[in-house]
Amino acid sequence: MAKILNLFTNKKSEFELRLKRIKDGDKEERELIISEYTPFIIKTITNVTNRYIETENDDEYSVGLYAFNEAIDKYEFNKGNFLSFAKLVIKNRVIDYLRKAASSKKTVLFSDAGESSEEVLDPRDNEDFTYNYDMRDQILELQSRLKQFGIYIDELVERSPKHVDTRLNSIKIARYIIQDKELKTDFYRKRAIPVNKLADRKGVSQKVLKRNRKFIIATAVIFDSNMDLLKNYINEVERRD
Amino acid sequence: MIYKGTIVKEERTHLVVFTNSCEYIKLKKKGKTQLGKEILFIQDDIITGINNRIYSFHKIAAVLIFLIITTAVMGGLNLGYFGLNSVYAVVSLDINPSIEFKINEDSIVEEVNAKNQDGKEIIVSEMIGIKIEDAICIGINNAIDKRYLTEDNDTVLISEAKLKNDSDIEFHLEKEVVKKMEENPSAYDIKLVYVNSNKKSLKEAEKNNISVGKYELYKMVSNDNENVTVEEIKNMNVTQILNKNKNVIKVKEIRKGNLNKDNVKEKNEKDNNNKDIDDFDKGNKGNKDEDKSKSQNGNNKDNTAQNNDDKTKVVNSNKNNNKNNNKDNNKDNNKSEERSNGNNSKKGIENNENQQDKKKDDNIKNNGNDNKNNQSQKENDNKKRNQQEQEQEQEQEQEQEQEQEQEQEQEQEQEQEQEQEQEQEQEQEQEQEQGNTDKNKENNNKNKGNNNKNDNNKEESGEKGKSSEKKGNN
Numbered sequence: 001m002a003k004i005l006n007l008f009t010n011k012k013s014e015f016e017l018r019l020k021r022i023k024d025g026d027k028e029e030r031e032l033i034i035s036e037y038t039p040f041i042i043k044t045i046t047n048v049t050n051r052y053i054e055t056e057n058d059d060e061y062s063v064g065l066y067a068f069n070e071a072i073d074k075y076e077f078n079k080g081n082f083l084s085f086a087k088l089v090i091k092n093r094v095i096d097y098l099r100k101a102a103s104s105k106k107t108v109l110f111s112d113a114g115e116s117s118e119e120v121l122d123p124r125d126n127e128d129f130t131y132n133y134d135m136r137d138q139i140l141e142l143q144s145r146l147k148q149f150g151i152y153i154d155e156l157v158e159r160s161p162k163h164v165d166t167r168l169n170s171i172k173i174a175r176y177i178i179q180d181k182e183l184k185t186d187f188y189r190k191r192a193i194p195v196n197k198l199a200d201r202k203g204v205s206q207k208v209l210k211r212n213r214k215f216i217i218a219t220a221v222i223f224d225s226n227m228d229l230l231k232n233y234i235n236e237v238e239r240r241d
Numbered sequence: 242m243i244y245k246g247t248i249v250k251e252e253r254t255h256l257v258v259f260t261n262s263c264e265y266i267k268l269k270k271k272g273k274t275q276l277g278k279e280i281l282f283i284q285d286d287i288i289t290g291i292n293n294r295i296y297s298f299h300k301i302a303a304v305l306i307f308l309i310i311t312t313a314v315m316g317g318l319n320l321g322y323f324g325l326n327s328v329y330a331v332v333s334l335d336i337n338p339s340i341e342f343k344i345n346e347d348s349i350v351e352e353v354n355a356k357n358q359d360g361k362e363i364i365v366s367e368m369i370g371i372k373i374e375d376a377i378c379i380g381i382n383n384a385i386d387k388r389y390l391t392e393d394n395d396t397v398l399i400s401e402a403k404l405k406n407d408s409d410i411e412f413h414l415e416k417e418v419v420k421k422m423e424e425n426p427s428a429y430d431i432k433l434v435y436v437n438s439n440k441k442s443l444k445e446a447e448k449n450n451i452s453v454g455k456y457e458l459y460k461m462v463s464n465d466n467e468n469v470t471v472e473e474i475k476n477m478n479v480t481q482i483l484n485k486n487k488n489v490i491k492v493k494e495i496r497k498g499n500l501n502k503d504n505v506k507e508k509n510e511k512d513n514n515n516k517d518i519d520d521f522d523k524g525n526k527g528n529k530d531e532d533k534s535k536s537q538n539g540n541n542k543d544n545t546a547q548n549n550d551d552k553t554k555v556v557n558s559n560k561n562n563n564k565n566n567n568k569d570n571n572k573d574n575n576k577s578e579e580r581s582n583g584n585n586s587k588k589g590i591e592n593n594e595n596q597q598d599k600k601k602d603d604n605i606k607n608n609g610n611d612n613k614n615n616q617s618q619k620e621n622d623n624k625k626r627n628q629q630e631q632e633q634e635q636e637q638e639q640e641q642e643q644e645q646e647q648e649q650e651q652e653q654e655q656e657q658e659q660e661q662e663q664e665q666e667q668e669q670e671q672e673q674e675q676g677n678t679d680k681n682k683e684n685n686n687k688n689k690g691n692n693n694k695n696d697n698n699k700e701e702s703g704e705k706g707k708s709s710e711k712k713g714n715n
Contacts, residue, residue, distance in 0.1 A: 038243055039242065039243060039283040039284070039285075042243065042281060042282075042283055043283060043285060046271060049272070050271060050272045051271055051272030051273065051274075052268075052271050052272065052274065052278075052280035052281065052282055052286075053280065053281045054278055054279060054280050054281070055245070055279050055280075055281065056281070058281075061281070134277075135275075135276065135277025135278065136275060136276040136277050138277060139247075139248075139249055139250075139276040139277045140276065142249065143249075143250070153249055153250040153257050153265065154250065154252070154257065156257075156265040157257055157265045157266065157267050160263075160264055160265050164262065167262075167263050167264070171263065219263075229247055229277070229279065230247060230249075230259055233247070233259060233260065233261045233262075233263060234263055236261055237261070237262050237263045240262075
């Protein structure tokens with residue numbers, strides 16, 4: 001029993017120790033804690049806004065981060081749990097931000113800490129809508145193209161290789177298909193992976209092709225599109241390794 | 242950790258994103274989402290099949306446990322219910338149709354069966370779970386609707402057989418039924434025959450596949466006429482049985498149709514006067530019931546009631562006016578008589594308080610009766626009171642029972658004025674039939690003896706009584 005209590009107190013005291021160090025001026029620790037708790041911050045923000053945060057450039061995201069920072073500074077050890085306090089600060093700041101942003105737009109709806117079920121109109125909605133429609137169109141096109149190959153995106157969720165390495169391999173294969181003219185024409189004509197030729201030319205086993213067939217096709221289609229964002233993802237993954 | 246991804250598909254229940262690690266992942270839907278938008282999300286937002294499964298498992302487990310518990314509780318309750326309140330008595334209702342109710346200690350109908358084909362016609366499911374007197378009323382109403390009760394065939398037989406001897410609570414079925422019937426605005430003048438029965442008769446009745454009420458009738462009739470068989474009784478309807486054996490069976494008539502001026506008037510008067518008493522009696526019903534429960538045979542009570550009627554005849558010529566007073570007289574007489582009989586009803590020691598209270602009630606009652614009747618009756622009343630006070634201690638035990646009888650009789654008699662004589666005659670005879678011949682004879686004899694005594698006492702006490710009466714009233 002005593003041990004368990006010790007565990008609890010240890011955790012708490014450990015955290016408190018860190019906070020103390022930050023308050024004393026330890027900047028590294030501050031960065032560390034912030035990055036550790038970013039998911040927590042995001043969760044709190046989305047609870048208030050009821051939306052997904054879009055990219056790190058989002059205002060609300062920075063507001064949240066700033067609020068967390070503020071909480072660290074303002075926290076006093078005897079005033080209870082730090083995380084609850086931080087949550088409170090973040091919520092308040094985000095709500096304030098939303099009010100401000102909304103007041104400068106025509107229509108105003110915002111959900112107050114999840115109490116009302118009203119949707120929060122994104123203040124940024126009105127700005128980039130052309131861009132958004134572009135993206136949307138592109139994705140729709142992707143969907144339809146995949147459909148031609150007999151692939152639905154939901155399937156991809158289940159059929160995608162779980163392991164990074166497999167994915168990388170599949171990506172490589174997809175690239176081959178698109179970059180090689182002959183393979184590419186075969187690919188589009190047959191609506192399928194040119195298995196034999198691939199096996200001959202690149203030494204890819206049939207087994208691999210079979211198992212990851214859908215993923216490969218999807219990736220290939222993405223390569224052959226103008227969806228930079230997605231292409232960037234792919235490149236990013238490759239770059240990482 | 243934080244994930245980044247682009248929304249590539251939007252479904253009703255989820256989103257699909259293509260992540261920056263080239264995975265296709267399902268996410269929870271949040272707010273307004275647009276295809277092609279890049280979003281940040283965390284582990285919590287991901288919808289995984291595994292979580293769902295565990296969740297449902299818990300749900301299912303919870304539901305199962307809940308079901309098990311509720312069924313156990315229900316089972317337990319049922320068991321307990323049956324254990325505590327198993328069938329307490331069997332009540333039969335016969336006209337032509339013959340049905341039997343099984344009731345519990347709270348007089349709630351637990352089961353009802355038809356004893357003959359016609360019986361099935363008047364049984365309805367609503368009978369179960371309600372008080373017996375209500376169920377009987379439903380049965381009678383159904384019988385009227387289905388023309389089992391007509392002007393020619395208008396007698397209903399009700400019988401009650403208690404299965405448990407240890408009854409703390411005992412309600413007077415007959416009285417309750419009559420009460421309910423009076424409230425029922427039916428057109429017919431229905432005659433009611435009530436017989437008390439017991440476990441033994443019930444068994445015999447079941448052997449013969451006949452209702453317990455009819456079996457009791459059979460007993461009565463066969464005492465008089467040895468040639469009658471069970472089958473005959475079974476096949477005859479109650480009216481027929483009674484018509485054939487008028488001398489044997491006592492009938493109490495419920496004059497529903499005659500809930501008109503006379504009866505209403507009297508009833509109102511009586512009610513106003515006896516309101517307090519009624520309320521008080523209700524409160525003390527438990528005690529009275531204790532008394533009755535200790536009686537071996539409800540017939541004894543009936544006997545005393547009948548004896549009262551006898552005395553009515555004997556003592557006073559002016560029956561109608563003196564009805565109630567006579568009852569008082571007779572009851573006073575009965576008190577001594579019963580006492581001398583060594584208590585047919587095995588009464589225990591009563592609370593003194595109750596006894597005193599009831600004495601007061603008796604006095605109030607008597608006063609009330611005065612208002613109704615001629616002043617010449619007052620002397621009788623006074624003398625009655627004298628008697629009461631003289632035999633005060635000894636009478637205490639018996640007052641309770643008789644009060645209730647008095648009430649009951651008062652209720653019934655309002656409607657039975659004209660037939661009182663007949664009833665009395667029948668009662669006498671019925672007493673003999675009910676197998677308490679010896680005791681009844683004793684009762685009769687002693688009634689007569691006591692009547693003499695009373696007459697003497699009345700003459701003697703005179704004013705003395707009045708003064709002591711005043712004391713008593715105070």
